[in-house]
Amino acid sequence: MIALAIIIGVAAGVLSGLFGVGGGVLLVPTLALVLGLDHVEAEATSLLAIIPVAAVGAWRQRSYGNLDVRSGLAIGAFAAVAAVAGVVLVNALPVELVRYAFAVLMLYVAWRMATSAIRQLRAGPDPTPPDGQ
Amino acid sequence: MTSPRISQLAILGIATGIFSGLFGVGGGIVLVPLLVLWIGFDERRAAATSLLAIVIAASAGAVAQMIYGNIDVVSALTLGVPAVGGVLIGTWLQQRIPVAVAQLLFSGLLVFAAVLVAFE
Numbered sequence: 243m244i245a246l247a248i249i250i251g252v253a254a255g256v257l258s259g260l261f262g263v264g265g266g267v268l269l270v271p272t273l274a275l276v277l278g279l280d281h282v283e284a285e286a287t288s289l290l291a292i293i294p295v296a297a298v299g300a301w302r303q304r305s306y307g308n309l310d311v312r313s314g315l316a317i318g319a320f321a322a323v324a325a326v327a328g329v330v331l332v333n334a335l336p337v338e339l340v341r342y343a344f345a346v347l348m349l350y351v352a353w354r355m356a357t358s359a360i361r362q363l364r365a366g367p368d369p370t371p372p373d374g375q
Numbered sequence: 376m377t378s379p380r381i382s383q384l385a386i387l388g389i390a391t392g393i394f395s396g397l398f399g400v401g402g403g404i405v406l407v408p409l410l411v412l413w414i415g416f417d418e419r420r421a422a423a424t425s426l427l428a429i430v431i432a433a434s435a436g437a438v439a440q441m442i443y444g445n446i447d448v449v450s451a452l453t454l455g456v457p458a459v460g461g462v463l464i465g466t467w468l469q470q471r472i473p474v475a476v477a478q479l480l481f482s483g484l485l486v487f488a489a490v491l492v493a494f495e
Contacts, residue, residue, distance in 0.1 A: 247454055248453070251453070251458040252456070252458065252460055252461040252464075255424075255446065255457065255463075256464050256468070257461075257465065258458065259422075259465020259466035259468070259469060260422075260464055260466075261403065261422055261465075261477070261480070262407050262421060262426050263403030263484070264401035264402065266399075266400070266401040267400070267484075267488060273447075273454065274393065274449040275455065277454075279435040280453050285399055286440035286443070287445070287448075287450050288454075289440060289446075290437045290440075290441075290446050290448070290455070290491050292433045292455075293434055293455075293463045294455055294458075294459050295459055295461075296430045296433065296462075297422075297426075297430045298462050299426040299462040299465070299466050299478055300423060302466040302467070302469070303419070306419070306470050307377020307420070308419040308468070309420075309424060310378055310416075310420060313384055313387075313420035313428075314423075314425075314428045314430075315427065315428075315431060316385075317384055317388040317391065317406065318386050318427060318428035318430065318431025318432045319388065320384065320388020320391075320392065321391040321406075321431070321432040322392065322434075322435035323390035324390075324392025324393045325396035325432060325435070325436060326392075326482060327393055327427065328393040328394065328395060328396020329413065330396075331397055333395065337397070341398065344398055344492055345492045346489075347434060347487070348404075348486075349489045351412070351482075352482040352483075354408075355408055355412065355485065356479055358412065359476070359478035359479040359482065360475075362474070362475035362478070363475045363476070367423045375390075
């Protein structure tokens, strides 16, 4: 079980580095199903696990020349405050309904991201050199 | 490269925070597409900036959860330490694939997250 958790941990880190996400999509189910935490504990614990991962990822991206420090800090500070509002809302709203609306919105955004990527691919080779040099 | 205005940063942060608090999805899945489609960041710059924002937001969330006693530190280390190794691989890899390909793969991740949110 520990070996499986370690393998999934590495996979979550790769996902995090490739896409700039926290990797909670993999961490929360692993904490619940593999390590036996309940749902609230799993979400809470994934927050702690994500901190060093995102910090190391941001530090690597900074040396590659991709990090906008001012934007990252400001967005993070606003998000930390707004997350409290999200948690309050989740207890006040008919979330089942909102959940489906959000899923549909994400599918639409996926389509927009994909079509914009395909446009860039058709436009020719990547103009950004590797390592930000 | 210009940085977004403070009003834009506020909207980005508030949208990211509310959605992640509401649906338990990480902030990155909301923030990265907003940075790409609205601000015009490329996928690398969006991912980099999102990771720093996650450090701040996750730290605040983790402190709150620690006060409630919901955090299992040993489990966090069991996943977090290997994941630090993984993130070194992931960021290295991201510099070596075209930004448009990374963006295309990200839309696949969005579809996966949409399914998770809908059927959780």
